[in-house]
Amino acid sequence: MKKSLPLIVLACLLPWLVYVFIGQSWVRILDFSLLYLMLSLGLNVVVGYAGLLDLGYIAFFAVGAYSYALLSSPQFGLHWPLLVILPIGALCAGVFGVLLGAPTLRLKGDYLAIVTLGFGEIIRIFLNNLSTPINITNGPQGISEIDPLHVGSFVFNHSSALMGISVPSVIHIYYLFLLAVIVTIVFSYRLEKSRVGRAWMAIREDELAASCVGIHTKRYKLLAFGLGATMGGLSGGLFAGFQEFVSPESFTLMESVMILCMVVLGGMGHIPGVIVGSLLLSVLPELLRESAGWQKSLLGSVWVDPANLRLIMFALALVIMMLLRPEGLIPSSVRKKELHHE
Amino acid sequence: MSNILEVNAISKRFGGLIALNNVSLVIPQHSIVGLIGPNGAGKTTLFNIITGLYRPDQGHMLLLGKRLPVGQAHEVARCGIARTFQNIRLFGHLTVLENILVGRHLRSTASVLGAIFNTAHTRQEEREMRDKAFYFLNYVGLSHRAQDYAKTLSYGDQRRLEIARALATEPQVLALDEPAAGMNSKERQDLAQLIQRIKEEGVTVLVIEHDVKWIMSLCQQVSVLHFGQVIAEGDPHLVQNNAKVIEAYLGRGQHHVA
Ligand SMILES: Nc1ncnc2c1ncn2[C@@H]1O[C@H](COP(=O)(O)OP(=O)(O)OP(=O)(O)O)[C@@H](O)[C@H]1O
Ligand SMILES: [Mg+2]
Numbered sequence: 001m002k003k004s005l006p007l008i009v010l011a012c013l014l015p016w017l018v019y020v021f022i023g024q025s026w027v028r029i030l031d032f033s034l035l036y037l038m039l040s041l042g043l044n045v046v047v048g049y050a051g052l053l054d055l056g057y058i059a060f061f062a063v064g065a066y067s068y069a070l071l072s073s074p075q076f077g078l079h080w081p082l083l084v085i086l087p088i089g090a091l092c093a094g095v096f097g098v099l100l101g102a103p104t105l106r107l108k109g110d111y112l113a114i115v116t117l118g119f120g121e122i123i124r125i126f127l128n129n130l131s132t133p134i135n136i137t138n139g140p141q142g143i144s145e146i147d148p149l150h151v152g153s154f155v156f157n158h159s160s161a162l163m164g165i166s167v168p169s170v171i172h173i174y175y176l177f178l179l180a181v182i183v184t185i186v187f188s189y190r191l192e193k194s195r196v197g198r199a200w201m202a203i204r205e206d207e208l209a210a211s212c213v214g215i216h217t218k219r220y221k222l223l224a225f226g227l228g229a230t231m232g233g234l235s236g237g238l239f240a241g242f243q244e245f246v247s248p249e250s251f252t253l254m255e256s257v258m259i260l261c262m263v264v265l266g267g268m269g270h271i272p273g274v275i276v277g278s279l280l281l282s283v284l285p286e287l288l289r290e291s292a293g294w295q296k297s298l299l300g301s302v303w304v305d306p307a308n309l310r311l312i313m314f315a316l317a318l319v320i321m322m323l324l325r326p327e328g329l330i331p332s333s334v335r336k337k338e339l340h341h342e
Numbered sequence: 343m344s345n346i347l348e349v350n351a352i353s354k355r356f357g358g359l360i361a362l363n364n365v366s367l368v369i370p371q372h373s374i375v376g377l378i379g380p381n382g383a384g385k386t387t388l389f390n391i392i393t394g395l396y397r398p399d400q401g402h403m404l405l406l407g408k409r410l411p412v413g414q415a416h417e418v419a420r421c422g423i424a425r426t427f428q429n430i431r432l433f434g435h436l437t438v439l440e441n442i443l444v445g446r447h448l449r450s451t452a453s454v455l456g457a458i459f460n461t462a463h464t465r466q467e468e469r470e471m472r473d474k475a476f477y478f479l480n481y482v483g484l485s486h487r488a489q490d491y492a493k494t495l496s497y498g499d500q501r502r503l504e505i506a507r508a509l510a511t512e513p514q515v516l517a518l519d520e521p522a523a524g525m526n527s528k529e530r531q532d533l534a535q536l537i538q539r540i541k542e543e544g545v546t547v548l549v550i551e552h553d554v555k556w557i558m559s560l561c562q563q564v565s566v567l568h569f570g571q572v573i574a575e576g577d578p579h580l581v582q583n584n585a586k587v588i589e590a591y592l593g594r595g596q597h598h599v600a
Pocket of ligand 2: 385
């Protein structure tokens with residue numbers, strides 16, 4: 001923990017450096033990458049620790065986001081305070097995690113992946129269609145005019161002046177998200193080193209042997225689904241308040257795949273790996289987005305649409321990774337030994 | 343001597359194959375009981391039923407006179423039966439120490455909230471668990487490998503780690519499925535000593551093995567399974583000279599015991 005102090009200091013200075021030297025839009029990108037980091041940490045509990053391949057994880061982000069949206073917007077005329085709805089959203093997502101996890105307990109590997117993928121899509125389709133007969137989610141238009149993130153009279157989404165220095169809203173948001181991320185990291189780390197985390201990893205390694213030392217495997221799998229989903233739900237609530245708008249199209253299968261890639265790229269089940277993986281994969285695509293400008297100046301015209309370039313790079317990165325470093329960029333030393341021995 | 347485990351009229355079929363046919367066994371407390379029989383006799387299947395991995399089609403089991411839950415491995419472990427596997431099943435990507443700590447699962451209580459908030463109770467328990475874990479590692483002579491990954495151990499060490507993991511649950515009955523397989527004679531001797539020591543601590547040991555000589559010198563009682571049926575049981579030397587057993591092992595004649 002003490003070793004991470006310089007990192008925390010760096011993380012606190014980063015938004016100012018980026019703001020001053022690059023620009024506000026990049027601080028916004030950092031804000032989003034912190035949300036992705038929370039999602040990755042949540043999925044890491046399910047995939048990395050318990051070894052349950054979940055391809056519908058974004059659904060819990062959606063549940064968290066819609067919980068916030070419904071309880072804090074003109075949709076139902078509710079405007080509950082942040083400190084009430086964030087936990088409610090996280091809890092709702094956790095409950096959904098358990099409910100969707102329960103029918104999949106007997107499934108493994110590919111089969112589990114396909115069923116969770118289906119569940120993820122079902123949630124999105126529900127959000128898309130729950131506008132009739134009673135309008136709950138407002139369908140594909142989504143919910144707008146969501147209350148911004150605020151505590152008392154302090155609104156994170158508005159810029160403020162601190163001792164004569166004006167602080168842009170994206171930096172407030174950054175610190176709020178950073179706080180949430182640090183809490184999530186500390187909790188994840190403690191879980192990993194605990195009796196609970198070891199039970200998950202035992203299930204990942206050998207479910208049968210785990211049950212023979214007395215681990216109630218079903219209960220622990222549900223616990224992993226539930227806790228992972230709770231982290232996703234928290235992230236979703238923050239997302240809704242940050243955007244002040246949610247719609248079903250933010251919660252597609254592609255997003256689930258993206259988060260899984262973040263977890264896998266850095267090194268599953270290993271928190272530093274997950275952090276690096278998710279930061280890389282949320283910042284790199286944004287760099288590529290700017291490549292249209294470079295292409296024009298270097299080659300005279302835009303040769304490859306940046307959106308496609310992003311996907312190509314993604315696919316290439318994953319294929320190369322799987323070939324050269326299947327254990328992830330920053331693996332736990334265990335996995336590295338294992339994968340390079342065989 | 344009272345019986346710790348009674349297996350009553352267990353039958354199990356897999357499709358058309360009758361793996362166990364009306365098998366009954368009594369295991370006296372504080373003894374080492376051998377289970378032998380040719381390949382495919384049903385020895386592992388019987389272990390799997392006792393330890394709750396399979397559900398029997400018929401029959402039941404009693405542990406110290408109480409009905410043992412069927413088909414629920416974690417419940418059976420809680421009742422005090424631990425086991426090892428014919429094809430070693432360790433948690434390969436966990437360290438040797440962590441394997442034992444997982445074995446302490448039933449003997450610890452830390453919950454999610456306790457872990458997340460790192461409560462005094464959780465920290466205290468974690469310290470005690472580590473001390474206990476080292477006790478079991480020392481017991482099988484593996485404490486110098488505590489921080490290595492289970493995968494990296496030699497075959498013999500993996501077998502011993504698996505036994506230590508089972509012992510870490512502090513069982514009343516320890517079921518070993520071919521623990522001596524693939525060991526040389528020196529390792530077999532050491533293993534026999536280890537099993538003897540475990541018995542002396544008050545644990546009842548049930549052991550499957552093909553090496554008849556080894557098992558005869560180790561056990562107080564031997565049961566012979568053949569085509570899913572117990573064809574002989576009792577004193578090792580009487581069993582060894584039993585005509586049916588000799589026939590089962592040498593395969594004399596095509597007619598097997600009905
Ligand atoms: N899960 C299963 N499904 C179908 N058949 C099975 C299953 N488990 C065991 N069998 C069959 O049941 C019979 C008994 O198998 P078992 O593994 O219990 O034998 P064993 O006595 O342990 O033999 P070995 O000495 O080779 O380990 C075999 O014919 C085996 O093929
Ligand atoms: Mg067997």
